[in-house]
Amino acid sequence: MTKVIKVMALGSLLAASALYGVSTAACVGCHGANFEKKAMGISKVVKDMSKEDIVKALKGYKDGSYGGAMKGLMKGQVASLSDADIDSIASSIKGGSAKAPDKTEAPAKAEAKVVDINAKVADKARLDKEDLGNKKVVDETVLGLRKTSLFEENVKPNDGKFNRPAPGASARFERAYVNAPPMIPHSVDGLLPITKENNQCLGCHMPDVAKGVGATPIPPSHFTNYRPETVLKDGELVKEGKKVGLKADIGNTSDIKIAKAKKLNHLYQGRFNCSQCHAPQANVDTAVGNTFKPDGLTGDLKTSSNLADIINDGVK
16 A cells, blocks of 8 residues: 555656656656655755755756755756756645746757767877887887886876766766776766765666666666575585586686576675776876777677676686
């Protein structure tokens, strides 16, 4: 009965927001069906705020004058909203009335773009210039990544700036190779570090929310436990029911076929620390050119993963 009531409440909320010309569907993943939750466990409870405070907060997120830890995340969510949209959202949350915004004034939605971050570093002219094998004389200042003498005098760290667009306002980066962990294309201000109590990445990238906010959904592989069941039995190491050792069932642990992958209804803990593999990008020039050319990086594989489907490829 409780579940039915919640579904009815959510349906009423989304229906109301549709009347005002803007949907709050993308909000419920973090804020709850009735805006009763603290987003990421740290925001205000929106249903307890007045309409005026909601409008002020959304406009403040948009112009950068409002917000703490949620500032970077929310700026991308409200970047395309007009004042009329913001008023409609606040009205739908509080159940008031509002004049539907003039859709002729709504900003055009930009087409999703994918950026090849290797385009400049794989430039032929640059690669020819850096090809030391074709030079008769090689100066010591081109031997290392620091591009200085071997004495490394007056060497300073690269002044990299991570001034990327806000979440929701950036173009995705093309993957470096098939199933490479995608790089983070947006600002991570206020989103890092990830702790066991707080992972703000999940607020936009969980599959049930990602489509509504235009984010890349977390793939099925992250909801799967691929670790072989490992026990110590009678003094011997046993993985997936097979003994491990030079004269045992399995000579090398890398020969274990993941036949008993355990699919979960929640994010696997080993994938919780997103920034362990997914890293933000600094606006710096690379020290050397890139001659790497990935095989098979075409079509959807430039922006998505099929790892869960090919996890056992190459394993006998």
